[in-house]
Amino acid sequence: MPVRVQTADFDAGREIAALRSGDPRVGAVASFIGTVRDVNEASPVSAMTLEHYPGMTEKALATIVAEARARFDILDALVIHRVGDLRPTDQIVLVAVTSAHRGDAFDACRFIMDYLKTRAPFWKKERTADGTRWVDARASDETAAAQWERDR
Amino acid sequence: MPVRVQTADFDAGREIAALRSGDPRVGAVASFIGTVRDVNEASPVSAMTLEHYPGMTEKALATIVAEARARFDILDALVIHRVGDLRPTDQIVLVAVTSAHRGDAFDACRFIMDYLKTRAPFWKKERTADGTRWVDARASDETAAAQWERDR
């Protein structure tokens, strides 16, 4: 299954190995892991909760992966996104893409992350010394996603 | 050590985990694995040998990593490149980069791969049904590296 939403942690190495396993057409595997930082917008963060919209989330991620497949010459792709309570250094998301060549693997991996950041229904609530706060969306994420529309 | 040249295989998951391990400033880990395909320029490939220029190789890779550090806002980077006899589906190279944000992680990872492809002294000799042949350099690799000069 190319898209998973789960509370459990994931073994990135095993997932990447499984994605390319046994396919001798693969020459390139690009991957991305997002992790929890201990600071955001200059405030220390002690923990966070990732919420999503069950039912829509998997559908939105599958749509993003399908769009990456349509735009880039890739062999396979995987997205794992965690939800629930996380702490600094915890893994949040894994995106991995296989292709014959590195250009398409890199492009597709970045495309999926840029779209995930702006289109998949996840929300982060951070715990700081001042209490909890919903994380604000970053304008730079919208800019990154919009770039792909321009490059279409 | 951020640069390694070795005949042994590597555990990409373990290497990536070690690179980011314990650093709560890390929010993004971009990585790339290059693998042996069973076909190149339309001919089946049964095996290959990767040769390098000992002494220069580590120096060239370290220079590329230093240049990535100078150009991008990254926290750490790792390059492992194998040499010797390899077969289809074997891992050839791992590049992993950590950063606070994904843009720099993706850029630096791709930059290192593009420069490695055109500046690090490695050569592939393929075994096909017709015998062995030195792999020709791809013009697209030069184009990819030149793009970074233009974007400087």
Place this chain on the structure above:
Amino acid sequence: MPDSSAPSSVITVRVVYLARLRDAFASDGESLAVRGDAPTVGAAIAALRARGGAWADELAPGRAVRYAVNHEVAPAEASLRNGDELALLPPVTGG
């Protein structure tokens, strides 16, 4: 006594409040009746906004809220049908 105009139809949709909006409305969702012959997402939002208070604030024009109908992003002009699920999504921050 019946009105002389044709009776306006009423549909019921399930509204879902997510993340910041769930906190602001102190609710994760509700059943909402939407009136009109061709009810739209925009009509449902207008009905919520008319409640005033947090509803008026959070759903004021220009606030960054997206809508999803039956788990797909939809514009304010999208039609609603009886039984649809309408979700109100603050700007997403995953990844």
Place this chain on the structure above:
Amino acid sequence: MPDSSAPSSVITVRVVYLARLRDAFASDGESLAVRGDAPTVGAAIAALRARGGAWADELAPGRAVRYAVNHEVAPAEASLRNGDELALLPPVTGG
């Protein structure tokens, strides 16, 4: 009887042949004497090319061969000093 001009100096460099060039020259390297008061990479290459055969073919102007002096890429104009290691690198194909 000594020549009336100043005697030309001679240095010795270690030349390394890699990959396709090692196969073409059936050698992984050699000691090479380079003459001239300001010997350069280009002078060493010209001396090799003058051997003819595979040397002339592989090192013909326009062929894609890069040079490294003491493990750093260098242009044809780079100076050579006694004891330097000059490597001839075909286009690289790692990664």
